[in-house]
Amino acid sequence: MNDFKIKIREQSDVQIIDLKGYLDAHTASEFEQTMQKLINEKKFNILVNCKNLSYISSAGLGVFMAYIEEVRKYKGDIKLANMPPKIYNVFDILGFPLIYEIYNNEEEALKKFLKKS
Amino acid sequence: MKKLNLIQEKTKIDVRSLFEFSKVVNQDVSIEFVINFLLLTLMGKLVCNRAIVFLKNENEEFYIKLAKGVEFKENSPKFKFIKNNLKLFYTSAIRETKNTFIKYLKRNGIQFVIPLVYRSNVLGYVGLGRFQERRISKEEENYLNSIVNIAASAIQQKSNREELLRLNRELDKKIHQMNTLFDLSKEFASILDKEKLLKLFTLSLMGQIGISRYGIFLKEKGLMKVMSSRLPENIDCEFLNGICNFRKPTLTTNISEPSIRKYLMKIGIQVIVPMALRDEVRGILMLGEKMNKSDYSDSDLEFLYSLGNVAIISLENTRLFQEAIEKQRMEDELLIAKEIQQGLLPKSVPEHKCLDISAVNISSKIVGGDYYDVIRLTEDSFVFAIADVSGKGTPASLLMASIHAMFHTLIPLGMPLSELVKRMNDLIYDNTSNDRFITFFCGILDVKTKSFKYVNAGHNLPILLKGNGNIVRLDKGGVLLGIAKENITYEEGFVNLVSGDLLYIFTDGVTEAMNSENVEFGENRLLKILKDYKALPSKEIQNIIIDSLKNYCGENQSDDITMLIVKIL
Structure with a gap:
């Protein structure tokens, strides 16, 4: 269950977070720390790649909610990409597609970030 | 013949058109598509420049779903059912001038209306208008009825499917x-740290409901306190106590008390959720607007209520756990204090061939405020001291330790007892608050001359039981230590002791010990024991007194008990 990994890449001023494994009650705090760190460093363009995410609990979703307002206040955004259908279903059930932009792949999401800047 | 051919030809076209229409609308298309296609088909086929469709909502009202050639806005008017009309009718044929629906239709140039009927149930209406007001032919009407029937059945089918999808x-x-x-109950139960628990609780709350503004308040010592908040302003504690009477999750808009409703709306709270434990509201959750702007559903409220109750149980558990840890820590510290205090009391009493001495101290709490001492000054002289600090437990024990320090510092200086006690009084007066007193007794016994000099500073009178059974109380001295400094002096008392005399020095824990009927043990019982058993060794007399006290009071010793017995052999 503790199989959870976070990696951060940077591409054209966008921080790409790769999430892998189970984002649940135990691992949410790790993800939260990662987000907090990016925000402390004033990096507000955040793209979360969910390709290898196998599970997300409500606490994991809560991390997205905890930072979205602040990020947008600084004209940044949290966008999501490469969501497996199972993960998308959870986002969809809870009405998240109305709050977050979700893209099929990283390139599309990156394009949106670039367009804005 | 030519005319017949024409009619046949036209009927053929109509049938083909109906078939095409039916084929298209029964495919996997939306209600919107069906209606749009219906209007376009009708407008083309019947040469209409105005077309409108009303559908019925859950309140049995008809709203405009789509219109062509007629202006309509999102918030267009809603209308009631037109009675008795399951068939095509002309708006001009209806004389009722008050009917807003008909008025609306006439105003917008709708000349005739066909109800969308599925199994006698009116789903909606299709209204049409032509350039020139001309009635429609029989063929046109047949066609119209057929196509509207097909559309009605398709709409019903699709709305069933949509309802099914929605339910799913x-x-x-x-x-x-x-x-x-289920997951959170499991997780919560395994977390004993309050901060961690609140973290998981708040993240899950934000994630599950899709909010970023919330406040969690918990009752501590009868008052609501903020535990975690992402609200724009601090919420007044009294306000929170005022909303503790909500038993169920409540939408702000449903709160009847205007001042509460207005305040919550001002700070953007949409729901308050009580968190109850055994029927008592122990906490409150306040939630702001959902970020996707949707309203809180009944199912959201049910979820929040359950989540809140699961959380409050776990929060209560963490509190109890922390309290238990804290208590354990204090007990550990007290046990160390007890060891230190026991170290201040004599580990054993000195021995002398002409004396039989024993002493005991039993604290009612782990540490106590009684003090006694037996110090050998020379081969043949001994100091006895006893003190009782007002109060019990830790505060009294601290003062007891000071008395010990003072006494041990002053005794080697060899000053008269009256001066020694005066100095102790002044020190205590200068260094403690006014509500702290100490009763103190000390005396020096010279075994060679059998003389006993003493000072009694307000202590309950020690008993000198003479060999012949007479009783002398040692009452010379002065007031208790620590209440005043000016004009305070102490007088020294003096008694001669002979073989067979017994000196009993004690604190009021002995005589004031209470039984279950709140009657004190008293001096008479004590004196009787002393008289009856004075021939026994001091240690045995001591044990008899302790046993009698235990029998008398049962298990509830309420005060520290200290006694010192000196027998002259």
């Missing part, structure tokens, strides 16, 4: 909520 989605959401609740 609701069910999915419910299952997800149940899973979340």
Whole structure:
């Protein structure tokens, strides 16, 4: 269950977070720390790649909610990409597609970030 | 013949058109598509420049779903059912001038209306208008009825499917909520740290409901306190106490008390959720607007209520756990204090061939405020001291330690006892608050001359039981230590002791010990024991007194008990 990994890449001023494994009650705090760190460093363009995410609990979703307002206040955004259908279903059930932009792949999401800047 | 051919030809076209229409609308298309296609087909076929469709909502009202050639806005008017009309009718044929629906239709140039009927149930209306007001032919009417019937059945079918999809989605959401609740109950139960628990609780709350503004308040010592908040302003504690009477999750808009409703709306709270433990509201959750702007559903409220109750149980558990740890830590510290205090009391009493001495101290709490001492000054002289600090437990024990330090510092200086006690009084007066007193007794016994000099500073009178059975009380001295400094002097008392005399020095814990009927043990019982058993060794007399006290009071010793017995052999 503790199989959870976070990696951060940077591409054209966008921080790409790769999430892998189970984002649940135990691992949410790790993800939260990662987000907090990016925000402390004033990096507000955040793209979360969910390709290898196998599970997300409500606490994991809560991390997205905890930072979205602040990020947008600084004209940044949290966008999501490469969501497996199972993960998308959870986002969809809870009405998240109305709050977050979700893209099929990283390139599309990156394009949106670039367009804005 | 030519005319007949024409009619046949036209009927053929009509049938083909109906067939095409039926084929298209029964495919996997939306209600919107069906209606749009219906209007376009009708407008083309019947040469209409105005077309409108009303559909029925859940309140049995008809709203404009789509219009062509007629202006309509999102918030267009809603109308009531037109009675008795399951068939095509002309708006001009209806004389009722008050009917707003008809008025609306006439105003917008709708000349005739066909109800969308599925199994005698009116789903909506199709209204049409032509350039020139001309009635429609029999063929046109047949065609119109057929196509509208096909459309009605397609709309019903699709709305059934949409309803099914909606229900499915609701069910999915419910299952997800149940899973979340189940997972969180498990997680909560395994967390004993309050901060960690609150973190998980708040993250899950934000994630599950899709909010970023919330406040969690918990009752501590009878008052609501903020535990975690992402609200724009601090919420007044009294306000929170005022909303503790909500038993169920409540939408702000449903709160009847205007001042509460207005305040919550001002700070953007949409729901308050009580968190109850054994029927008592122990906490409150306040939630702001959902970020996807949707309203809180009944199912959201149910989820929040359950989540809140699961959380409050776990929060209560963390509190109890922390308290238990804290208590354990204090007990550990007290045990160390007890060891230190026991170290201040004599580990054993000195021995002398002409004396039989024993002493004991039993604290009612782990540490106590009684003090006694037996110090050998020379081979043949001994100091005896006893003190009782007002109060019990830790505060009294601290003062007891000071008395010990003072006494041990002053005794080697060899000053008269009256001066020694005066100095102790002044020190205590200068260094403690006014509400702290100490009763103190000390005396020096010279075994060679059998003389006993003493000072009694307000202590309950020690008993000198003479060999012949007479009783002398040692009452010379002065007031208790620590109440005043000016004009305070102490007088020294003096008694001669002979073989067979017994000196009993004690604190009021002995005589004031209470039984279950709140009657004190008293001096008479004590004196009787002393008289009856004075021939026994001091240690045995001591044990008899302790046993009698235990028998008398049972297990509830309320004060520290200290006694010192000196027998002259």
